[in-house]
Amino acid sequence: MQFYIQQILNALQVGSVYALIALGYTMVYGILTMINFAHGDIFMMGTYVAFFFSTLILSLVVGIHPIFAFVITMLVAMFGAALLAVVIERLAYKPLRTAPRISVVITALGVGLFLENFMVAFKPVGPAPRFLPPLIPAVNYNLGGVTVSTIQIVIIVVSALVMILLDTIVRRTMVGIAMRAIAWDKFIVPLMGVPVDRIISLTFALGASIAAVGGTLYGMAYTIDPYMGIRIGWWAFISAVVGGIGNIRGAMIGGFILGFVEIFTPVFLPSTYRDFVAFSLLLLLLIFRPTGILGRPMMQKV
Amino acid sequence: MKSAFWKQWKLPLILLLIFPFTILLPKFGIINPYIDLVLKYVGINIILTISLNLVNGYMGEFSVGHAGFMAIGAYVASLLTVWLFPRSLGPFLFPVALLTGGIAAGIAGLGIALPSFRTRGDYLAIVTLAFNMIIKSVLENIEAIGGPSGFMGMDKLTSLWWVYIIVIVVVFLARNYVFSNFGRGVLAIREDETASGLVSVHTRQVKVLTFVFSAFLAGIGGGLFAHELQFINPRSFTILKSTEMLVMVYLGGVGSLGGSILGATVFTVMMEGLRTVLQQFGISQEWRLVVAPLLLILLMIFRPYGIMGLREFRFLVPREERPEALASQREQVQATRQTKEALP
Numbered sequence: 001m002q003f004y005i006q007q008i009l010n011a012l013q014v015g016s017v018y019a020l021i022a023l024g025y026t027m028v029y030g031i032l033t034m035i036n037f038a039h040g041d042i043f044m045m046g047t048y049v050a051f052f053f054s055t056l057i058l059s060l061v062v063g064i065h066p067i068f069a070f071v072i073t074m075l076v077a078m079f080g081a082a083l084l085a086v087v088i089e090r091l092a093y094k095p096l097r098t099a100p101r102i103s104v105v106i107t108a109l110g111v112g113l114f115l116e117n118f119m120v121a122f123k124p125v126g127p128a129p130r131f132l133p134p135l136i137p138a139v140n141y142n143l144g145g146v147t148v149s150t151i152q153i154v155i156i157v158v159s160a161l162v163m164i165l166l167d168t169i170v171r172r173t174m175v176g177i178a179m180r181a182i183a184w185d186k187f188i189v190p191l192m193g194v195p196v197d198r199i200i201s202l203t204f205a206l207g208a209s210i211a212a213v214g215g216t217l218y219g220m221a222y223t224i225d226p227y228m229g230i231r232i233g234w235w236a237f238i239s240a241v242v243g244g245i246g247n248i249r250g251a252m253i254g255g256f257i258l259g260f261v262e263i264f265t266p267v268f269l270p271s272t273y274r275d276f277v278a279f280s281l282l283l284l285l286l287i288f289r290p291t292g293i294l295g296r297p298m299m300q301k302v
Numbered sequence: 303m304k305s306a307f308w309k310q311w312k313l314p315l316i317l318l319l320i321f322p323f324t325i326l327l328p329k330f331g332i333i334n335p336y337i338d339l340v341l342k343y344v345g346i347n348i349i350l351t352i353s354l355n356l357v358n359g360y361m362g363e364f365s366v367g368h369a370g371f372m373a374i375g376a377y378v379a380s381l382l383t384v385w386l387f388p389r390s391l392g393p394f395l396f397p398v399a400l401l402t403g404g405i406a407a408g409i410a411g412l413g414i415a416l417p418s419f420r421t422r423g424d425y426l427a428i429v430t431l432a433f434n435m436i437i438k439s440v441l442e443n444i445e446a447i448g449g450p451s452g453f454m455g456m457d458k459l460t461s462l463w464w465v466y467i468i469v470i471v472v473v474f475l476a477r478n479y480v481f482s483n484f485g486r487g488v489l490a491i492r493e494d495e496t497a498s499g500l501v502s503v504h505t506r507q508v509k510v511l512t513f514v515f516s517a518f519l520a521g522i523g524g525g526l527f528a529h530e531l532q533f534i535n536p537r538s539f540t541i542l543k544s545t546e547m548l549v550m551v552y553l554g555g556v557g558s559l560g561g562s563i564l565g566a567t568v569f570t571v572m573m574e575g576l577r578t579v580l581q582q583f584g585i586s587q588e589w590r591l592v593v594a595p596l597l598l599i600l601l602m603i604f605r606p607y608g609i610m611g612l613r614e615f616r617f618l619v620p621r622e623e624r625p626e627a628l629a630s631q632r633e634q635v636q637a638t639r640q641t642k643e644a645l646p
Contacts, residue, residue: 110549113595
């Protein structure tokens with residue numbers, strides 16, 4: 001029993017990171033019907049921003065309060081990732097807005113690979129795995145046989161807060177209403193005075209900064225390397241599809257489902273089968289319920 | 303005046319004349335092994351590019367998992383030549399191994415195509431991607447074929463002349479497919495699937511068959527690849543390989559066989575050339591991997607249809623389809639119409 005509670009806790013930890021990244025995929029898809037394959041690598045870049053900034057701040061400012069260091073690192077990572085995402089959107093995706101939809105998906109794939117390989121070839125980063133410096137001191141609490149670390153609590157709580165915040169933004173604010181309006185109809189909405197280009201850039205920025213939150217949290221618990229965006233990114237992408245791509249709450253649910261798949265696969269099968277189980281789940285879901293758990297069927301207009 | 307015979311048989315004769323050189327040149331060391339290797343890679347990449355172009359270029363669907371089919375072809379062909387066929391007969395049974403690999407990949411393609419062509423759009427991209435990942439994961443988990451450390455023991459059966467023959471056969475098959483009735487259905491689907499359904503193109507059947515054919519070709523390419531390297535490993539067939547194929551398709555040109563040949567050649571030679579250039583300037587070889595994705599992005603923005611996009615070399619167009627033949631047909635039709643109108 002304790003074993004299962006422990007595993008559920010681990011699954012929540014992994015799942016919340018997946019959910020945070022899945023949100024970026026799903027928001028961009030919702031507004032542009034475009035699979036932003038570079039999103040996993042923007043998450044990676046955000047994590048590296050956090051890595052360099054936290055190393056810098058911990059060496060420059062001695063005796064800085066851990067919570068302050070953590071918050072400022074996260075904010076810087078969010079800003080860096082958002083800036084990168086907007087630059088990519090303006091340079092690589094925007095010229096293709098009228099081109100066939102395939103072109104922009106291929107471009108995204110290219111951007112992702114470019115970021116990965118660039119970071120590998122770029123000397124100060126290189127392919128070696130690294131650790132984020134300890135921003136928050138890891139303390140383990142033992143609650144009746146279940147070990148809970150401060151890092152685990154921080155990951156789960158911060159992710160939950162960010163998700164609630166995002167849900168509020170999308171549901172309550174003008175920006176959120178504009179996003180949903182563009183997702184609904186791209187031709188009428190500009191006539192109503194909605195600045196489409198700005199809202200699209202904002203969506204990319206929002207998605208990227210949430211991914212950077214996920215990246216900072218992920219970096220506190222695991223090692224980071226330039227290729228981490230591939231595996232984490234794909235898993236987050238599956239989360240988005242499983243939850244129903246384009247649907248924000250679906251992405252959150254999907255993230256937690258994938259978290260459970262990741263943690264509970266090794267209980268029943270060798271851990272090398274994780275990818276196999278996750279992608280088979282995706283295939284089965286696509287065959288039997290192509291729109292995902294919360295997605296709505298798309299109507300094709302002729 | 304050129305004889306009709308010469309006109310009709312010019313291309314096959316030229317190709318036949320080149321053939322002995324593909325045996326003799328490597329044999330007597332006139333071209334060094336490195337150039338031999340690059341030429342073989344060019345050939346293999348032409349096959350792979352044509353395979354992906356059929357789906358992405360001609361049909362306008364979007365597959366990102368062709369490395370998965372390549373992996374199936376590579377593993378099946380290698381398992382046959384290493385475990386089943388006697389080593390002495392290897393060179394003779396090589397085409398059988400390749401064909402079996404291709405057929406296995408084709409069957410996998412059928413399994414992917416049947417459920418995924420119910421809807422259009424990004425669906426196929428996601429499914430093929432998942433397929434690519436699953437194949438890699440499965441190969442890594444079967445210990446009998448080497449698991450993650452790969453499979454080896456193949457003889458170096460891929461020779462330049464085999465590659466040469468297979469490339470010609472593949473180009474020939476693909477050309478006939480594209481210009482057949484079926485191929486016109488494929489093009490119609492790219493332009494507008496709903497409309498092509500209305501003019502009685504059996505869209506589902508056309509899509510499934512094209513996808514299976516494409517997977518078959520990728521499998522053949524994989525078999526050749528495996529018997530060139532003599533070592534295959536699940537990590538050779540990741541999404542990175544699929545992206546390389548995408549670059550070649552979009553570099554050469556979508557919906558064009560000539561473009562596929564050109565794209566594969568230019569890309570392969572360029573990547574090999576880059577290796578030497580980087581070595582000369584003492585830059586780390588890792589930068590080579592940065593070039594391909596960057597090229598893909600720039601291509602998509604500035605030349606989304608590639609060098610030869612939607613155009614074709616003259617010699618790859620069937621004689622009755624060439625512009626002057628079409629023009630004379632039009633004249634004939636007009637002439638008959640005029641004589642009909644002239645009648646009382």
